[in-house]
Amino acid sequence: MKLLEQSGSLKGSRGAEEQLSLISGCSDIREAVEGALHVQECVPENLELKKQLFAQLDGIVGDQVVLSSSSSCLLPTRLFSGLVHVKQCLVAHPVNPPYYVPLVELVPHPETAPATVDRTYALMRKIGQSPVRLTKEVDGFALNRLQYAIISEAWRLVEEGVVSPGDLDLVMSDGLGMRYAFIGPLETMHLNAEGMLSYCGRYSEGMKRVLKTFGPVPEFSGAAAEKVHQAMCVKVPDDPEHLAARREWRDRCLMRLARLKSQLQPQ
Ligand SMILES: NC(=O)C1=CN([C@@H]2O[C@H](COP(=O)(O)OP(=O)(O)OC[C@H]3O[C@@H](n4cnc5c(N)ncnc54)[C@H](O)[C@@H]3O)[C@@H](O)[C@H]2O)C=CC1
Ligand SMILES: O=C(O)[C@@H](O)C(=O)[C@H](O)[C@@H](O)CO
Numbered sequence: 336m337k338l339l340e341q342s343g344s345l346k347g348s349r350g351a352e353e354q355l356s357l358i359s360g361c362s363d364i365r366e367a368v369e370g371a372l373h374v375q376e377c378v379p380e381n382l383e384l385k386k387q388l389f390a391q392l393d394g395i396v397g398d399q400v401v402l403s404s405s406s407s408c409l410l411p412t413r414l415f416s417g418l419v420h421v422k423q424c425l426v427a428h429p430v431n432p433p434y435y436v437p438l439v440e441l442v443p444h445p446e447t448a449p450a451t452v453d454r455t456y457a458l459m460r461k462i463g464q465s466p467v468r469l470t471k472e473v474d475g476f477a478l479n480r481l482q483y484a485i486i487s488e489a490w491r492l493v494e495e496g497v498v499s500p501g502d503l504d505l506v507m508s509d510g511l512g513m514r515y516a517f518i519g520p521l522e523t524m525h526l527n528a529e530g531m532l533s534y535c536g537r538y539s540e541g542m543k544r545v546l547k548t549f550g551p552v553p554e555f556s557g558a559a560a561e562k563v564h565q566a567m568c569v570k571v572p573d574d575p576e577h578l579a580a581r582r583e584w585r586d587r588c589l590m591r592l593a594r595l596k597s598q599l600q601p602q
Contacts, residue, residue: 358388365395373401374460375427382409393418401451401458403427408479410472411444420594422448427455428476432582435589440476455576491550494559500566515591517599 356371358364358378368374374392378384384405392402402424404414415424426442439459441452452468459466469477485507492498498506514523521531528534553559567573571581 360394364388364391367445368392368395368400372399373455375403375405377405380407382407382413385409385414389414389418389424393420396420396423398423401425403455405429408475410474411442411447412472421446423451425451425455426472426476427459427466428478430478432589435586435593437463437593438478439464439466440469440478442469442472442476444472454562459562469534487553488549490553490559490563492557494553495562500563501570511540517596557575 356368356374358367358374358376376385376388376392378388385406389402389404396402398420400420400423402415402420404424404426405413405428406414406426407428409426411424411426414426415421418424421444424444425447426440428440428442429463430436430438441455441459443452456466456468467477473480475483489503489507493503495499518526524534524538525531528537564573571577
């Protein structure tokens with residue numbers, strides 16, 4: 336695979352079987368996909384723009400080319416339905432920043448061929464990403480459903496004055512995030528008791544009681560948004576220079592974490 340790095344959304348590697356083209360902002364799309372066996376679309380999160388691009392690609396590519404979208408949460412049935420090459424299409428959703436956070440969610444259209452998913456999975460592994468397979472589309476896929484569940488309760492706790500924005504973020508960065516960087520929520524349960532069934536026996540009533548106290552979906556606006564915004568700006572002023580500097584610090588941390596994880600993971 337030769338990765339033509341245009342938008343740089345995915346790491347490059349050389350020598351693999353498939354040629355991958357990243358499509359965003361390119362002038363001549365036919366030239367951009369020439370010879371590619373895998374095309375990753377990376378244009379802005381705009382349904383009509385993506386549909387227009389995939390319609391163009393549909394008229395250009397042959398039956399062997401995988402067409403994948405980077406979309407954060409646009410459903411495959413909205414992106415690919417009606418395309419001639421729909422069996423070759425799927426969402427391959429990376430995570431911000433994709434060059435340091437390897438997860439890629441593979442989300443099929445109901446008509447996506449299994450071989451399309453298998454080829455994309457193999458390619459993502461080959462270029463150092465960490466792909467996961469969703470068996471069917473769901474709004475928000477898996478990552479953003481989990482992320483938005485956390486954001487929703489984080490927002491509520493801050494909005495109701497239970498905890499400050501800064502301390503809320505510490506609950507994640509110095510608490511849950513320490514474990515979740517290495518093991519997920521299910522394995523965390525498994526290890527936090529004498530196995531999963533033991534955990535469920537010990538804590539399920541408490542979990543259900545707490546979950547029943549969860550409130551409605553926040554509006555993410557008004558006084559609460561202003562409160563969180565002010566707190567975030569005290570920590571990181573929202574001018575381009577401070578935001579860029581903090582992202583560079585974030586990326587350095589993620590790079591070192593990725594290196595540590597590669598040293599710790601059984602090869
Ligand atoms: N940025 C990230 O870390 C992640 C992005 N995504 C998804 O990837 C996609 C791209 O996101 P970003 O890179 O943040 O978008 P972006 O807003 O940075 O734009 C991506 C590229 O599209 C080009 N572009 C803008 N308008 C265009 C048009 N009308 N026609 C063709 N190209 C155009 C831009 O020049 C740019 O190179 C979105 O669907 C987003 O949800 C998913 C996960 C992570
Ligand atoms: O946090 C993320 O990376 C994911 O929730 C996303 O899909 C974001 O929307 C991402 O696309 C842009 O930050």
